[in-house]
Amino acid sequence: MSNASYPITEETIGQVTHFENAPQWIYEVDNPYLHGVYAPTVDEMAVDELEVTGELPEGIYGAYYRNGPNTIHKPTGLHHPFDGDGMVHAVYFQDGKASYRNSYIHTAGYLLEKEEGRAMWPGVMGTFDFSLPEFPIKDTCNTDVTWYAGKLMPTWYHAGRPHKMDPLSLENLGEYSLPGRTRTNMSAHNHVDWNTGEMLFMDYGDEAPFMTYGVANADGTLRSEVPIELPGPRRPHDLGFTTNYTILHDLPLFHDANLLRRHGKMVLDFHRDIPARFGIIPRYGDSADIRWFECEPCFVLHISNSWEEGDWIVMDGCRSANPLRQPEGGGELAHMLVYMRNETNNYRWRFNLKTGEVREGDIDDLNTEFNKSNQMFHGVKTQYAYHQHIPLLHENGHTLRFNGLVKYNNETGQYDKWDYGDGVFGSEAAFAPVKGATRDSDEDDGYVITMVTDSNTWKSEALVFDARDITLGPIARVKLPQRVPAGFHATWARGEDLYT
């Protein structure tokens, strides 16, 4: 059975390969995001003392976590990558050795569908069914993952319910509800300030005030949460923060909530006549303290870092000037396919708190995203960001794939690049500061870690780069015990927090 007229061919995703550790129904579904490097891996395992090519320095001390979709049951309708059951893959580093563990995230949807043995919810492409228990579409918690207050916290793109996992065993500990908080949902891309241990987060939805912004204390309790009034329902994705301020996003890519209620379909529109707005609020500020800055219309997925420079707030991230391009084929999957074909570039915004002036512009034009920087320096000035290079359509970029690691110097716009190799695709990287690093250390004193899968052999590895010079290639390759499909976000937990 096919649910779309989109050909799964060597040109679009590579050879369709039959995997024993994938659910066999995928071969009945004509959707590129269920095949090749996206084919779900349903096995869960823990393996110690992984084989390493090269050498793991003692300075790599902590764990790399990556979240992503691993769909279990055959979808009832159209399948989008945000619909796949969330799974965390982890690689632990200590004493020059590495181990691997992976686990599904036990969301309400995962547990109920496991009991029933079938898919029970529609996915994000609808139709949203508001009569279903729990939620109108499946909340998979498959997008982001954060280490916060001693626990791992996976979250979902559509501001779903965050979950809690033991960071060492990956044991599921239920939904993550902050004591004192009345709301249950939280967006992906909450941020932990390693300098204070606090977590900054937001939630958004279709009911006024359409956004809330909160700060959680280092001990896992709520400090504050305030309503942020937006002109209507929005789909923001990330936030920026400095030592004293948080930067919230109100972007002109959104849907009509009345249409969603009436027809059960979320149709995103890019409103080219509406400016992008960034709201700067003191970290512990109240709703009235927010100050909005208007910028050129755009959509923004991910922020690399933000900081204060005198009266200025500087925010680096990847920006899309044209997030909804015209689909060219793909049948019912057309809009999803074109939306997932990320076209973005490295960009800098500057906001003057005294005069209200805005300055913005490209840092570079390379097609990159899934940008990360050294979390030790989040909130204060940084130079470097580590992006994934994304092939454009004419470069065989029919689907979202990462074929190289890019280290940017955002001061100069210069970059170094490491190509993963023909048919080898990576994951979002995480920056691992060298063991014992502080803010007095060099910003790039540490390692950049990613997971890759080679579609020539279907073997997966964790690659470890010396962050000072990624052009040397990986200093260590850690062989993973199973194929790891492409996914979304990754994070690093420091051994100092994890093992002591």
Ligand SMILES: [Fe+2]
């Ligand atoms: Fe994201």
